[in-house]
Amino acid sequence: MAAQIIFILLLIAGIGLFSFNARKVIRNIKLGRPKDRSDQPAKRWGTMLKVAFGQTKMAARPIPFLLHLVVYLGFVIINLEVLEIMIDGIFGTHRVFSGLGGLYNFLIGSFELLAIGVLLACVVFLIRRNVMKLKRFSGVEMKTWPKSDANYILIVEILLMSAFMIMNGADYKLQALGEAHYVTAGAYPISMWLQGLLPADAATLIVIERACWWFHIVGIFAFLNYLPYSKHFHILFAFPNTYFSNLEPKGEFTNMASVTNEVKAMLDPSFVPAETAPGKFGAKDVNDLSWVNLMNAYTCTECGRCTSVCPANITGKLLSPRKIMMDTRDRLEEVGKNIDKHGADHQDGKALLDDYITREEIWACTSCNACTEACPINIDPLEIIVELRRYAVMEESVAPGSINAMLGNVENNGAPWKYSPADRLNWANQD
Amino acid sequence: MEFKVPTMAELMAMGEEPEILFWVGCAGSYDERAQKITRDICKILHHVGIKYAVLGTEESCTGDPAKRAGNEFLFQMQAMTNIEVLNGYNIKKIVTGCPHCFNTIKNEYPGLGGTYEVIHHTQLIQDLINEGKLKAEGGESFKGKKITFHDPCYLGRANGVYEAPRKALEVLDADLVEMKRCKSNGLCCGAGGAQMFKEPEKGTKDVNIERIEEALATQPQVIAAGCPFCMTMLSDGVKLKDKEQEVKVLDIAEITARANGL
Numbered sequence: 001m002a003a004q005i006i007f008i009l010l011l012i013a014g015i016g017l018f019s020f021n022a023r024k025v026i027r028n029i030k031l032g033r034p035k036d037r038s039d040q041p042a043k044r045w046g047t048m049l050k051v052a053f054g055q056t057k058m059a060a061r062p063i064p065f066l067l068h069l070v071v072y073l074g075f076v077i078i079n080l081e082v083l084e085i086m087i088d089g090i091f092g093t094h095r096v097f098s099g100l101g102g103l104y105n106f107l108i109g110s111f112e113l114l115a116i117g118v119l120l121a122c123v124v125f126l127i128r129r130n131v132m133k134l135k136r137f138s139g140v141e142m143k144t145w146p147k148s149d150a151n152y153i154l155i156v157e158i159l160l161m162s163a164f165m166i167m168n169g170a171d172y173k174l175q176a177l178g179e180a181h182y183v184t185a186g187a188y189p190i191s192m193w194l195q196g197l198l199p200a201d202a203a204t205l206i207v208i209e210r211a212c213w214w215f216h217i218v219g220i221f222a223f224l225n226y227l228p229y230s231k232h233f234h235i236l237f238a239f240p241n242t243y244f245s246n247l248e249p250k251g252e253f254t255n256m257a258s259v260t261n262e263v264k265a266m267l268d269p270s271f272v273p274a275e276t277a278p279g280k281f282g283a284k285d286v287n288d289l290s291w292v293n294l295m296n297a298y299t300c301t302e303c304g305r306c307t308s309v310c311p312a313n314i315t316g317k318l319l320s321p322r323k324i325m326m327d328t329r330d331r332l333e334e335v336g337k338n339i340d341k342h343g344a345d346h347q348d349g350k351a352l353l354d355d356y357i358t359r360e361e362i363w364a365c366t367s368c369n370a371c372t373e374a375c376p377i378n379i380d381p382l383e384i385i386v387e388l389r390r391y392a393v394m395e396e397s398v399a400p401g402s403i404n405a406m407l408g409n410v411e412n413n414g415a416p417w418k419y420s421p422a423d424r425l426n427w428a429n430q431d
Numbered sequence: 432m433e434f435k436v437p438t439m440a441e442l443m444a445m446g447e448e449p450e451i452l453f454w455v456g457c458a459g460s461y462d463e464r465a466q467k468i469t470r471d472i473c474k475i476l477h478h479v480g481i482k483y484a485v486l487g488t489e490e491s492c493t494g495d496p497a498k499r500a501g502n503e504f505l506f507q508m509q510a511m512t513n514i515e516v517l518n519g520y521n522i523k524k525i526v527t528g529c530p531h532c533f534n535t536i537k538n539e540y541p542g543l544g545g546t547y548e549v550i551h552h553t554q555l556i557q558d559l560i561n562e563g564k565l566k567a568e569g570g571e572s573f574k575g576k577k578i579t580f581h582d583p584c585y586l587g588r589a590n591g592v593y594e595a596p597r598k599a600l601e602v603l604d605a606d607l608v609e610m611k612r613c614k615s616n617g618l619c620c621g622a623g624g625a626q627m628f629k630e631p632e633k634g635t636k637d638v639n640i641e642r643i644e645e646a647l648a649t650q651p652q653v654i655a656a657g658c659p660f661c662m663t664m665l666s667d668g669v670k671l672k673d674k675e676q677e678v679k680v681l682d683i684a685e686i687t688a689r690a691n692g693l
Contacts, residue, residue: 256503256507311621315637367623367625368584370619373588390501405628406628410509
């Protein structure tokens with residue numbers, strides 16, 4: 001009974017704390033400007049099924065694709081086992097689904113095979129990061145916390161899977177000993193090999209089995225609450241992120257409605273603009289970005305596929321699309337904390353542009369869309385870069401000198417170079 | 432030029448409308464290298480007998496570089512002025528000589544009141560080949576020549592056009608080789624996003640050098656391009672690598688014109 005009460009309290013605390021933090025994250029995302037992404041629901045569901053559930057964009061890199069697929073399937077399918085653990089924990093039962101007989105054996109057997117797969121995949125992932133030191137996982141933005149974060153996630157997953165397996169192994173041995181409460185159920189294709197390593201005495205086995213059971217489920221509650229602080233949030237956000245992702249051609253940049261009004265009024269004095277909220281052009285800080293940009297930032301799992309294909313980054317420039325996303329999240333978290341501490345109107349004198357992302361980074365972008373193409377869950381770093389450029393150019397008139405010269409030429413000559421519009425057809429009279 | 436390039440103003444004065452408007456673009460109008468491509472596109476249009484026209488001095492920058500550089504005001508000023516001209520001439524269909532103009536007019540003009548059927552010149556060439564109006568005969572033979580195609584970002588990833596330029600090369604019976612990074616994985620030439628008009632940021636290498644090294648690794652006789660800005664970057668790269676004698680950088684339109692002896 002005491003165990004049940006402790007379990008229920010832990011369950012409430014685990015889920016309660018997570019909803020509390022998740023609500024803050026959603027509040028932070030809502031600090032972004034509105035953007036309508038409610039169109040074409042059928043196409044959006046399709047994109048989510050294909051890209052998030054179907055993992056189609058992962059396939060571009062076969063080795064991580066397969067490893068990640070094992071971990072992903074493990075995560076989704078082993079959660080069925082968590083359901084049983086929950087029911088057992090609340091009602092004090094043991095292996096409540098064991099009545100399913102053959103199906104139960106099949107399920108537990110499959111979970112074990114997946115669990116060993118997840119464990120091995122995580123070991124390989126750790127080796128890729130820490131021993132092979134793949135270039136994709138390095139870079140200025142991948143030091144300190146992001147580096148540890150990745151390793152913590154992998155180690156926790158290995159520990160959770162180990163606990164699951166040892167728990168099963170002990171249970172299996174207790175079943176064989178005919179211990180009361182331990183019904184004979186389940187198939188243990190992996191943990192049966194642990195039998196030799198486990199003690200023979202029933203009392204110790206029960207301690208081991210219970211300890212692993214508690215470690216596994218408390219570990220899951222803890223891991224859930226780790227998500228809001230971690231890049232691992234993608235396991236939840238990948239789904240809404242792909243649903244709300246851009247469906248238009250990648251080359252199409254948004255036309256700013258606020259600018260359209262002013263330009264129309266300039267070209268046609270009789271034009272009466274529709275009411276639009278005044279605001280600054282482009283983005284200086286995170287709340288000038290759209291909520292989709294901000295959700296993108298929480299979704300990013302820092303895999304670095306974007307940065308590894310970025311022509312600027314490949315050629316040694318400071319720009320890294322992954323850093324753009326990480327900076328956006330870091331700044332948004334900071335703004336959120338300011339709201340918690342000092343209220344909604346607090347200004348800390350800092351901004352995304354300059355305090356996090358430098359001008360050198362935003363001007364190195366070729367807008368080639370390699371980053372958006374590479375992202376397995378449709379994150380768009382390019383839109384953030386363009387919004388920051390818009391602020392620099394339209395609000396501050398601060399841009400590299402040659403860019404200003406080009407803009408001047410377009411304005412005065414109708415071409416980015418200083419040629420006379422009268423000479424525009426000269427090509428037709430040559431050769 | 433052996434024939435006169437018709438302008439919209441002239442056609443209108445005669446009470447005529449063209450089948451298609453050829454949007455030349457700034458590079459195609461002023462850049463000496465790109466002007467050759469422009470003339471070859473006209474030669475192809477003339478050769479197949481499509482009724483076309485250009486805007487001539489009435490054309491202005493689409494606003495693409497201004498938009499990518501963050502100056503939405505200037506972009507929309509340019510766009511609305513151009514749309515006024517295009518709508519004034521009742522234009523329905525446009526072929527562009529530049530993927531940037533193509534992308535801007537096709538995707539960004541409709542929201543500002545300018546809706547047209549827009550194709551890139553490689554798509555026009557593909558259509559003409561499919562319709563049997565254009566072949567590869569009567570001119571220079573590219574048979575067996577090693578050609579590699581560099582995907583322009585604003586044609587490929589930005590708009591999903593990968594097949595049209597390849598189709599135009601397939602009819603040549605040449606030896607087409609793909610670079611490691613091609614189609615949706617294509618590497619930018621380094622000119623996009625208004626980079627064409629500024630010095631690159633500090634780094635270890637220029638983007639066009641990275642790209643040209645990859646292109647040269649296929650040991651091509653011809654590097655095919657579909658964008659005047661890529662043309663500049665790739666040609667510069669070939670020059671810097673001292674390979675001008677062995678490797679030619681040619682636009683799909685130039686290759687098509689040469690293969691047909693135009």
